[in-house]
Amino acid sequence: MTTNELPRDPDERVLCSSYPGADWRILRQDREAPLALHDRREILDPLLASPDGTGRVHTDAGELGWAKVTVASPTEPGTEGTFVVGYLIDRDRVEVDNTVRILALVSLVGLVLTAAASWLIAGRILAPVRLVNTAAAQITEQDLTRRIPVEGNDEFAALAAQFNAMLDRLEQAFATQREFLDDASHELRTPITIVRGHLELLDPRTSDPEELDAVTRICVDELDRMSRIVDDLLVLAKTERPDFLHLQPTELAELTSDIEAKIRVIGDRRWRLEAIGEGTVTVDPQRITQAVVQLAHNAVRHTDTGQEILFGSALDSGPDPARVAFWITDHGPGVSPDDAKVIFERFFRGATSMPGGRGGAGLGLPIVRAIAEAHGGEVKLVSTPGAGATFGLDLPTNPPSTPGTSP
Structure with missing residues (x-):
């Protein structure tokens, strides 16, 4: 295997060692910085002697992750070697950390924007409901003129229209009631005044029978008229029922x-x-x-x-x-x-x-x-x-x- 055929990742270290007796040879990458693994016996010897197939070791160039495998030569019987792959993981770890931070920041910004958009959309959607609530709070028996603006063709617009229609019916009902009371008080005042006036002027001790009969007829006639007025007003009041x-x-x-x-x-x-x-x-x-x-x-x-x-x-x-x-x-x-x-x-x-x-x-x-x-x-x-x-x-x-x- 030539050095040009070896991987070119700047953080990767690849070497092979062989032991034909007391001597050993190393096939290595032609790369030195940031860590010449073949010259670092204090790192390489424990790695080759380790019974584990993988591991990590701290170096002055950063943490090194390694894996090794023992191989036998097909052309030289009895000759064994070790193929070692090492990888400096600090730079990748930094990239991963940066990526995680960027993702966290993007997620946070997205969460904030989503919350703000949801708040705005919910505010617009619930605006008619707030208007209904405000209008309902401002409605009194004396003031039923409050209405909700109807905009659009959605469900809330239909709700506002129905609420306005309900207010129209309530206003009409209260207006009919007030009109009935006004009409009754206005129209009944005259016969009541006539009856009261004749009764106040009437003295049973001094009045003759003819005068008593006349006053009685007047009072009965006015009371009959009052009864007819009340009946007519009740008919008019029932027209909306x-x-x-x-x-x-x-x-x-x-x-x-x-x-x-x-x-x-x-x-x-x-x-x-x-x-x-x-x-x-x-x-x-x-x-x-x-x-x-x-x-x-x-x-x-x-x-x-x-x-x-x-x-x-x-x-x-x-x-x-x-x-x-x-x-x-x-x-x-x-x-x-x-x-x-x-x-x-x-x-x-x-x-x-x-x-x-x-x-x-x-x-x-x-x-x-x-x-x-x-x-x-x-x-x-x-x-x-x-x-x-x-x-x-x-x-x-x-x-x-x-x-x-x-x-």
Whole structure:
């Protein structure tokens, strides 16, 4: 083996020694630095004499790892030799240590960056949840106007939208409650004042029977009016409840005949059934009757004895969705354009009732509108001042499911 054929690793040392008697020869690498192993008898002799096949030894060039194997010459019988490979491991150890340190540093930096990115991403993901929590903490019975911005189309955006919808329903419920209380206190104050005033002025010891009867009639009349106002307010308060309507398939012709029989006894008028629709519609027959009867009361209040009032129904089964209509037409003074804009508001009282007629509390037409809207429809008014008015309900034959309906 020539020296040029030996490995060229700078940290590797390769040599062969042979012992033909007392002399020995060495085949070695032609390399000296950093350690000439063939000249270091203090290292080489213990290594060759060691019974171990591998080991490590400390040198001035660093730690040396070695391995040896005994070989016999095929051409010189009885001649044995030892093949030794040594390797200075300090430089590799330094490289390994540097690599480990670099890997540890890279891992630490990666861990920090991953934690920071996770914190930022988690913050962005949980931001809508924090907004919901903040909004919920700021909501009070007095302030339900707080809303959450809805951005994107993910699950959190859907959650924010549902939360806003819930707040809308709560705000509407509280507004209805406050409106009911305001309306009740406003409208009941007058009859209570009238009753109290007459009772305070009444002296049973000095009043004659006729005066007592008059005061009693006034008080009973005002108490009846208070009862009607409360009943109307309760109806309006129930319009958002799921049990306000009880929808059911109803024969339109039969419902029209029943309503016509009831409105004929409301007042001394010339009632005429103008049209009658035929078919099956899905409505709440009791609420429809209540609305039409209220329109009939309104027509009686604005007409004189013997005047004609028309009532009718019709079913339009044309293009989807099919519609059903009920209407009351009178020939009274009509409704002015200004009044028509607000006539369906609560406690509105027009100035067109007949002389001597007593106006209502201004809750009848709002109840009619509430019933129509609960059915998914609307209330309509067609009027020419001085030539009468037509009030009607325009409803779908299959109302959609709304908060005010139940099957």
